[in-house]
Amino acid sequence: MGAGWAVVPVMNLIMGVPLKVAAACSGILIGMGDCIAVWPYLLAGAIIPLFAAPWLVGQILGGIIGAQILIRVKASSVRFILIGILVFSSFGLITKGLKTLGYTPAIPGAVYIVVLLIIMAGVALGLTDKFPKLRGER
Template sequence: MIGNFFMYASSLFTSTNLAVAQAAGTPGVPWWVWPLALLFSTFLIGIVAALAGVGGSVLYVPIVSSFFPFNFDFIRGSGLFVALACSLSAAPKLLKSNLASLRLVIPLAVIASASSIVGAFLGLSLPQSILKILLGLLITGIAMLFIFSKNSEFPKIGRPDALARYLNIGGAYFEPSSGKDVRWTVWRLPAGLVLFSGIGIIAGMFGIGAGWANVPVLNLLLGAPLKIAVGTSMSLLAITDTSAAWIYLNQGAVLPIITIPSVIGIMVGSRVGVKILNTAKPKSIRYIVILMLLFAGLKSLLAGLGWG
């Protein structure tokens, strides 16, 4: 056991040296500049993500991979921990206030977690040029989703399907704006399980979490109220991203020099973003996020094609 520990420590030290050497190889830039720049950048990403209501990792991976000289595998591994940290900080409060339902989380998490492991292995086996092309297409598609999708606060649904009734999925939460309890349930759960298997593969492959996809599927397809969709999505990430993150960690693709400043920056930034949320204009922030996603997506696509 001690021997395995020293082997792991040696492997981690070697990988860290490689990452530092890669950063230090940038002409005229000392290696320590990059972790500090990463801390500051993720702080800003955390603010914007909190204001726009999106997961930090969906901005983190394309932006960091576009502007920082770290290996793409290390960035994707850290991206999962960024999403995981945000989820773990929010999930307990959401469950306590009935804005997330374990009866809905568990079946979706089982499917998404299993498929995220497949996605993680797939992502680590594909060439980085192919992954960057696919990431560029995905991020550009997410930007389009933000432009054209319109969430429904209280969607109208039909009769719950047999699976949703068997699992007794539903509940109630207090809505301050109306001063009443809102009762809810879902339908089309089998179709949702199929989509969440695909979402899990994407989350594990690119390390971007899946909040951008979880919320529309929960809200528009399954018919969960918007607050339940957001709360359930955050709780789902705590399980789904953990499964994929272990694969990256076991393969040596999670480095403290990248992950620690990223998690600290995103957590502090998100807290600041939450505090200024009341005075910010959501529509303006949404446009900023869309522009950032389009820029990062196109840059990743060009880099994968060897044109940037």
């Protein structure tokens, strides 16, 4: 996991950048770092260009499609989706840390799926207009 989970909240909450702009800039910032970081591996022959080419095409198409979707989506919807991603990521990091420290046994994969489904249901409820208090509306 890269630093994308931290870039968007920092840009939005601390720097005052609008959420949609912060989400778009996050991808650009991380993409620039990834472009530079990949060269040593490519020059050492650790990355086979034939296998990396489909990934590159997917990145470009995903960026274009994501930008078009981001134009049409409300900022509050983006906020709920990002909160869901952060909650699920933090669950995974906390359980991994507790397992590494020896406080808990390995968590079965089914538990991660159940947690993901619960978070997705919460995000879906937040995206509906039936709960205006969740969206910060009156």
